[in-house]
Amino acid sequence: MNFASTLLIAFAMSTDAFAAAVGKGATLHRPRIREALRTGLIFGVIEAATPLIGWALGRAAAPYVESWDHWIAFGLLALLGAHMIHAGLTHSADDEPGAGKPGRHSLWLLAVTGFATSIDAMAVGAGLAFIDVNILSTAATIGLATMVMVTFGVMVGRFLGAVAGKRAEIGGGLILIGIGSWILAGHLGYLA
Template sequence: MDLLSIFFIGIGLSMDACAVSLAKGMSLDKKDLLKYAFILAFAFGFFQALMPAIGYFAGIRFTEYIQAFDHWIAFILLSFIGINMIREGKEEKEDNEKSTSLAFKDVLILAIATSIDALAVGVSFAFLKVNLLEAVLTIGCTTFILCFFCVLFGKKLGSLFEKYAEFLGGGILILLGLKILIEHLFF
């Protein structure tokens, strides 16, 4: 498999992480935006690179087990974080203060939830004789760059919809979880 194909796989795999980055960017305070953009992009890039490596070494047998419920895991994790964002948005509206940080636990959960599909891609890499190091570096770097800019773009959108940024971001995460669930159950 050539590098261009792997690059496009990286773009495809990063779309869920980009949607989450956009949603989180809408709710972050501008003061530490670059720091949080880097943290989110690094976490998403790292897990998007790690999961194909795990899939590559785990093989088909492990993937058959996780494919039976991976969509439920992603749905539950994304919905949980989305509901938390909406709840925090309501509390902030009442307290009139803005969320200025990212909890490590939330970043970790989001990074894992958005990278589960990359596990199956890693299994296919083993059969396609893909250069694993080249693939994981390409996927990780692609995800990092896209997510970094999605956080920044999300902040621009969040400024337009400041009152509703947490609600909108939480809603996006819940809808993303539903999309993953529906795709795996019905298509």
């Protein structure tokens, strides 16, 4: 596999994390670059680890992971999205701008979201076990691309959050549900 192919895989694996990061950034109260980098690092590490896990499992786990990865990703993203929508709908009408929005997301919430958006990378890693590829450099490239995309996504979400106001959390939840639905539809063959 050449460098261009590795980059394409890396950015393809990071697109759903980017969309989730935009939602995450929109739900925060004025996220700063430090929080964006923290989020990017968490997502990047998870996104780099999942293809390594998939590659290590190889032939034995590939059928199992390919059979269920879309359902797991959909379930986690749908639950997180529903939680965000509920939180967005429960804000009172007289909230101050930024009130009720956290300054940062918990490590647990970021890790679950990062895992949900990277579980398909495990199946990719399992597929890479059958071709001649340097899995360490490929996983590092995937992780780095994800870190950059997520960091940028949180900052984009900051702008969108300021424009959309306190209802941005609803949009973030819808984005997560949309990503999960897209993953599910793709794996079920509804997308050509």
